Structure formats: C-alpha cells, structure tokens
Amino acid sequence: MKxxxxxxxxxxxYLGARFIRAGENxxxxxxxxxxxxxxxxxxxxxxxxxxxxxxxxxxALEDPAGLGIQDLILLTLKATDxxxxxxxxxxxxxxxTVILPLLNGVEYRPRILKHYPQADALEGCIYILSNIVESGxxxxxxEIFRLCWGRENFDPxxxxxxxxxxxxxxxxxxxTADIAYEQWRKFxxxxxxxxxxxxxxxxxxxxxxxxxxxxxxLLEEITALARAKGISLGEKEIEATLAQASKVxxxxxxxxxxxxxxxxxxxxxxxxxxxxxxxxxxxxxxSEMERIYQLLRAEPSRHSS
Numbered sequence: 658m659k660x661x662x663x664x665x666x667x668x669x670x671y672l673g674a675r676f677i678r679a680g681e682n683x684x685x686x687x688x689x690x691x692x693x694x695x696x697x698x699x700x701x702x703x704x705x706x707x708x709x710x711x712x713x714x715x716x717a718l719e720d721p722a723g724l725g726i727q728d729l730i731l732l733t734l735k736a737t738d739x740x741x742x743x744x745x746x747x748x749x750x751x752x753x754t755v756i757l758p759l760l761n762g763v764e765y766r767p768r769i770l771k772h773y774p775q776a777d778a779l780e781g782c783i784y785i786l787s788n789i790v791e792s793g794x795x796x797x798x799x800e801i802f803r804l805c806w807g808r809e810n811f812d813p814x815x816x817x818x819x820x821x822x823x824x825x826x827x828x829x830x831x832x833t834a835d836i837a838y839e840q841w842r843k844f845x846x847x848x849x850x851x852x853x854x855x856x857x858x859x860x861x862x863x864x865x866x867x868x869x870x871x872x873x874x875l876l877e878e879i880t881a882l883a884r885a886k887g888i889s890l891g892e893k894e895i896e897a898t899l900a901q902a903s904k905v906x907x908x909x910x911x912x913x914x915x916x917x918x919x920x921x922x923x924x925x926x927x928x929x930x931x932x933x934x935x936x937x938x939x940x941x942x943x944s945e946m947e948r949i950y951q952l953l954r955a956e957p958s959r960h961s962s
Contacts, residue, residue, distance in 0.1 A: 658818060661685040661727045661749060663742045665701070665717075666692070667788035668759065669733030670795045672827070674703045677712040679826035685716040685724060687745070693719060695793025704796040726751045729819060732758040732765075735916075736927035739765070743772045750776050755819065757806055759783045761847060761912070762927035763840045766808060780836045781806040782843045804830040805839040841883045841890055844928075846898050849875035851913040851928045852949045858914070861905040871945065872902065878943045879932060885939045925953055 658681060662673040665686035673686045688696060696717040703710055716724060727749045734742045739760065750756070752775040758765040759781045769778040782805050786798040804827060807813075811834040813820050823830040833839060849872055853864045864872060876895045883890040916923040929950045936943030 658728045658822060659683045659685075659726070660822075661687065661721060661724070661730045661746070663687045663721075663730060663732050663746060664734035664738065665696070666733065667795055668783060668785055669731060670696075670701055670789070671703060671785065671787045671797055672731060672733065672759075673714060674701050674710075674712045674795070675826045676822065677714060678710060679822070681822070681826070682715060684714045685718070685721060685727070686714045687719065687721055687742075688717065689719045691792040692789060693717060695791075699793055702794045704790070704794065706797065706800060721746055722748050724749060727754055729822075730754060730756045732756065732760060732769075734760060735922070736760050736762050736924045737922040739768065743769065747772075752776065755779065755816070757781050759804070760927070761851075761924055762931060763837075763844050779806055779808050779811075780840060782836075782840045784843065802828040805833055805836060806830065807833045807836040809837070810834060811836070837886075837888050838890075841879075841888050842894060845876060845879055845883075845890060845894055846901055847911070848879060848928045848932060849946075850902065851911045851924070852946065852953070854911045854914040855917050855923070855925075855953060856949050858918075860908045860910050861902065862907050862909065865899075865902045865905070869899075873899065874945045875949075878936070878941070878946055882932060882936055882939065882941045882943060885941050886935070925950070929953060 660676055660681060660683065662669040665673055665688040670686065673684055677684050686696060700711040700713040730746060730749065732742055750773045755777045756769050757779045758769065766778045766780050784801055784803040786801050787795055790796045813832040820832060850861050850864065852875065853868055853872060854861055857864065857868065876898055880890040880895055913923045913928055929946060932943050933947045933950045
C-alpha cells in the first residue's frame with residue numbers, strides 16, 4: 658500500500674513510524690524545516706512509553722509532487738494548514754485514494770471533497786499525547802491512544818486493507834459509521850478548553866478550578882449545537898467531560914493556547930469560530946462562545962486562519 662502522511666509532526670510522524678515498523682515499505686512523510694532535514698539525514702526516532710526506535714521512510718520531503726497516486730493519505734496538519742496541504746497533494750489523488758483527516762475540529766470531509774470530489778474522503782479523530790521534542794525526534798507520552806475513523810453508512814469490510822494495516826500497526830483503532838458522534842465527543846472537550854485557556858492564559862486544571870461555571874455553559878452550548886445537527890450528545894457527555902477536565906495534569910496547556918503564546922497561527926476558527934458560525938446558521942444560542950470568540954479575535958497579537 659502506498660501511504661502518505663501529510664504533516665509528519667507529533668501525531669503524523671508517530672503514525673507513519675508505526676506503519677513503517679509494521680512492515681510497510683512505501684510510506685511517505687511530508688514535513689518541513691529542520692525536522693524534515695533530520696528525518697532525511699538520520700531517520701525518524703520515536704520515544705514510546707516502553708521502547709525507542711528509529712525508522713527510515715521511503716520518502717521524506719516537503720513537496721509530494723511527482724510521487725504518484727497514493728492509496729491512503731492521512732492529513733495530520735493544523736487546521737490552519739489544511740487548504741495548503743490539500744493543494745499540495747493534487748498530483749497524488751485519484752478515485753482510488755482514501756483520504757483520512759485527523760485534525761482538531763469536526764466536519765472536514767466536505768472540505769476535502771470540494772478539492773477532490775473523486776476521492777474516497779472519510780472523517781476521523783485521534784486521542785494521543787505526542788510531540789516533537791527535537792528535530793527528527795517524537796515522544797509519545799503515556800498509554801493514551803485511540804483512533805476513530807469512518808463516515809456515515811460506512812462498512813469496514815469495504816476497507817479491509819486499511820483495517821488490516823491499522824490492526825497490526827496501531828495500539829487501538831475503531832472503524833465506525835458513527836464517526837460524527839466520536840468527533841463531537843472529542844470536540845466537546847477540546848473546544849471549550851481551547852477557548853478558556855486561551856482567553857484567561859491559564860492551564861486546563863486552573864480553568865476547571867476557577868472557571869467551572871463558564872466551562873459548563875460552553876459544554877451546554879456545544880451539546881445543543883450537536884443535537885441540532887442530529888448528534889446525540891447530552892448531559893451524560895457533559896458530566897463525562899467535566900470528569901475528564903478534573904483529571905488533567907497540573908500545568909497542561911491546550912495546543913491553541915501554546916500556539917498563541919508562541920505567536921503562531923492558531924486554530925481559533927476551527928475550535929471556536931466554527932461553533933459561533935454554525936450556531937448562527939442553525940439558530941442555536943451559543944452566546945457565551947461568541948463572546949469569547951470576539952475577545953480572542955480582538956487581541957492584535959493573536960493569529961487565526
């Protein structure tokens with residue numbers, strides 16, 4: 658199988674390395690800068706919970722033009738880089754190509770199909786703690802790993818080759834036709850936490866301790882929005898999310914908060930603006946999220962896509 662990982666950072670690089678280690682010999686990693694140079698020179702080194710290893714992809718480069726049609730393309734980019742990433746793979750997609758987005762946020766399949774209506778575009782979400790610790794080196798923290806993937810009216814038997822690949826290469830994955838629920842279940846945690854950590858400039862555990870009433874209000878707004886879209890989130894998911902928030906590691910920050918602190922483009926539109934725009938479109942009250950969105954957008958030092 659010809660596999661391409663677009664955005665071989667902490668998440669994508671780890672996945673690509675798992676595929677290579679499982680015996681796939683036609684894996685391409687798309688990266689850039691010093692991280693790419695290190696992979697090209699020394700390979701990609703993975704520090705996992707119980708082991709360390711180095712893999713050497715068939716190709717590691719910034720521009721995939723000329724590599725030909727791929728069987729499976731994983732998009733593991735920041736949401737801010739999605740459009741550029743989709744344009745970069747124009748020569749790599751056919752009607753036989755499966756495209757699986759694993760980005761923060763929801764509903765990426767329609768955006769993919771706008772670029773590539775002939776492709777087999779899926780939806781996905783991933784739970785993992787991994788990051789680049791130095792160029793060419795990725796550390797995965799703890800045991801957390803869960804990949805959910807599929808689409809509406811999805812039959813895993815139609816994707817037997819990918820199921821088999823994931824079975825032998827990944828710690829845990831779930832092919833499902835209820836991928837919208839899985840995406841929104843994750844979104845219910847990351848969206849309010851990204852909004853509040855970025856607004857107050859404090860870590861997640863402090864948000865839970867000091868802004869719990871506001872956090873619950875955002876959870877209620879997102880749950881109402883999900884229900885308006887036909888996704889069955891409710892009080893059970895709100896309580897589970899609050900329980901999850903109560904257990905975050907002290908000092909842990911969201912990726913959006915970190916990007917804003919570092920002056921990098923941040924996923925404000927994907928994680929906050931999306932809620933506001935869909936709320937207006939569907940007539941759902943998301944006034945608390947809208948207030949935070951306007952405050953985040955108003956800060957002149959903050960970047961968004």
